Amino acid sequence: MINRGAFHRKVVLDVVTQYGDLLCYAQPKLQRDREVVLAAVANSSWAVKYVAEELLNDDNFALEMIRANAMTLRMLPERCRHDKDLVLAAVSGDGRCLALSALQDDVDFAREAVCCSAEALQFVPQELKADFSLVLDAVSADGRALRFASSHLRSERCVALAAVRSRAEAMAFAGQELLADRSFVLEALKLQGAALEHVPHFQEDEDLVLAAVASDCSALRFSALRCQRSFVMRAVAAVGSSGLALQFVPESLKSDEEVVWCAVSQDPGALFFAPSFQSDQAFLLRCAHCGALEFADPGGDWAKETPCGSPWQDVFAFRHLSEELRNDREVLLHAAALGEWDFEGDKDFQEEARRLRSASAMVRRHPTSRCGKTCDCFHGCSSLNGL
Numbered sequence: 001m002i003n004r005g006a007f008h009r010k011v012v013l014d015v016v017t018q019y020g021d022l023l024c025y026a027q028p029k030l031q032r033d034r035e036v037v038l039a040a041v042a043n044s045s046w047a048v049k050y051v052a053e054e055l056l057n058d059d060n061f062a063l064e065m066i067r068a069n070a071m072t073l074r075m076l077p078e079r080c081r082h083d084k085d086l087v088l089a090a091v092s093g094d095g096r097c098l099a100l101s102a103l104q105d106d107v108d109f110a111r112e113a114v115c116c117s118a119e120a121l122q123f124v125p126q127e128l129k130a131d132f133s134l135v136l137d138a139v140s141a142d143g144r145a146l147r148f149a150s151s152h153l154r155s156e157r158c159v160a161l162a163a164v165r166s167r168a169e170a171m172a173f174a175g176q177e178l179l180a181d182r183s184f185v186l187e188a189l190k191l192q193g194a195a196l197e198h199v200p201h202f203q204e205d206e207d208l209v210l211a212a213v214a215s216d217c218s219a220l221r222f223s224a225l226r227c228q229r230s231f232v233m234r235a236v237a238a239v240g241s242s243g244l245a246l247q248f249v250p251e252s253l254k255s256d257e258e259v260v261w262c263a264v265s266q267d268p269g270a271l272f273f274a275p276s277f278q279s280d281q282a283f284l285l286r287c288a289h290c291g292a293l294e295f296a297d298p299g300g301d302w303a304k305e306t307p308c309g310s311p312w313q314d315v316f317a318f319r320h321l322s323e324e325l326r327n328d329r330e331v332l333l334h335a336a337a338l339g340e341w342d343f344e345g346d347k348d349f350q351e352e353a354r355r356l357r358s359a360s361a362m363v364r365r366h367p368t369s370r371c372g373k374t375c376d377c378f379h380g381c382s383s384l385n386g387l
Contacts, residue, residue, distance in 0.1 A: 013039055020044030028052065034061065042068040048075035063089055070094035073101070084109060088116055095119025118142035121149070132159070139163035143170030151175065157184060164188045164195055168216075171195035186211055193219035206231060214238050217245035229253060236263040236270070243267030246274060257283060264292050271295035 012026050013036050020043030023031060030036050032052040040047035048056070048065065055061050062080055065072045070093025073081060080086050081101045087109075090097035095117030103109045110124040111134060118138040121129065122145075128134055130150040136159055138145040143166035146154055153159050155175030161184075163170035171179075171188060178184045185202050188195050193216030202208045203223045212219035213235045225231040226249050236243050236259065243266030246254060253259045254274045263270035264287050271292045277283045279297040 009033070009036070012036060016040035016047070017043060020047040023047045024050040026050075034064075038064060038068050041065045041072055045069050045071040045075050048072055059083070059086070062086060066090045066093065070097050073097050088113065091120050092116040095122070098123040114138050118145035121145045126150070129153075132156070135159060136162055139170065140166055143167030144173075146170045147173040149173075160184070161188060161191065165191045168192035168194035169198070171198040182208070189219070190215055192216065194222075195219075196222045206234075210235060210238055213245050217243075218248065220245045221248040226250070227253075229256065229259065232259055233262050237266055243270040244273075246270040261287065265290055268292040269295060 009030060012030050016023050016026070016036060017039045020040040023037070023040040026036065031050055032055060034055070037047070037051050037055060041051070051065075056077060059080075062076055063086060065076075066086060066089045070090045073086065073090040074097075076086075082103065084103065087097065087101045087103055090100070091113045095113075096119060098104045098110070098113045098117075098120040099122075104113070104123050105125060107125060107128065110120070110128055111131075113120040114124060114128070114134055115137065118141045121135070121138045129148060130153060132153065135145075135149045135153050139149070139159060140162045143163035146160065146163040147170075149159065154173060155177055157178065160170070160174040160178050163173070171192070174184075174188075179199055180201075182202070182205075185199050186208055189208055189212040193212035193214070196203060196209065196212040196219045199208075204225060206225065209219070209223045209225055209231075212222075220226045220232075220235055226235075232245075232249050232253055236245050243263040246260065246263040247270075249259070255276050257277070260270070260274040260277050260283070263274075268287075268290050271278060271287070272295045278295065284293065284296055
């Protein structure tokens with residue numbers, strides 16, 4: 001297809017955008033076409049082999065190709081790999097490109113390269129891997145660069161903490177003496193709870209796991225303590241966001257009402273991870289005022305079965321119902337009784353809605369009337385049972 005239709009510029013452009021190497025089948029004039037070449041190079045650096053010589057000799061265009069695909073540097077003429085501007089542009093896109101240039105042995109240039117990409121630390125002279133300020137800047141930008149630092153700096157507390165603050169996985173590259181230091185681990189877990197994955201010897205330390213969960217609820221998945229009901233109760237209730245840790249506990253605990261209640265009371269979104277309670281009438285009544293109705297089953301019978309229960313004490317719960325229930329006459333009447341919302345309906349519906357709204361307000365003002373004569377006027381009004 002390419003051979004037969006190479007003269008069709010649009011066809012070639014579409015093809016090389018997906019398969020850059022196929023630039024080799026394009027007509028020479030298209031191998032000199034800047035747009036076509038950039039599209040091919042962006043997909044595959046090997047496409048540079050088929051770029052017209054005149055474009056390869058153009059430093060400005062070489063820079064454009066490097067910006068499109070940093071690894072293009074390896075296919076460019078040797079002089080480009082000695083050009084500081086071109087190499088720095090490549091390193092900015094991919095730190096590994098420093099290894100493609102002889103300039104990596106230039107201490108001053110290597111320092112500049114690390115400032116462009118922390119990953120470039122892997123390819124700098126050893127003396128720079130032991131440079132405190134350079135390494136600190138590198139790991140602060142990308143904690144994973146810690147693995148390229150000297151062993152001495154990987155054991156420096158402030159350097160390791162800066163790395164963990166940037167990326168949780170940097171914990172795996174900290175010095176062994178630090179990983180054995182409980183106080184360091186606690187400080188690191190407060191910065192990045194997910195770092196718990198890399199300290200298996202502390203994964204059953206309750207205080208450390210709680211600190212990790214408080215920082216990142218997903219940290220609970222790394223501890224066997226997530227199977228212990230008493231600990232999970234503490235974990236999901238520890239801080240406001242840790243209720244979402246419920247998603248990482250066994251299914252048996254997601255079916256435990258008290259565990260789920262602790263989680264939902266801290267973060268209503270936890271109900272999303274407890275499907276067995278999303279249609280549970282009694283449970284929804286219990287947690288109605290914490291905003292969990294948003295995560296209840298919108299098509300469940302919980303709202304219709306308890307039209308005057310706690311969930312319906314907030315008319316805004318109406319928006320979380322299924323379309324079927326939002327069109328149910330009894331549900332609509334109850335919602336109208338709770339607030340000043342206007343609902344479409346015939347004249348009889350509007351009249352009954354106004355009457356129920358007035359009756360609802362009266363009951364709230366005089367709660368003792370529930371046992372008195374006032375309630376007599378509500379007899380036969382199913383939407384006010386229980387007010």
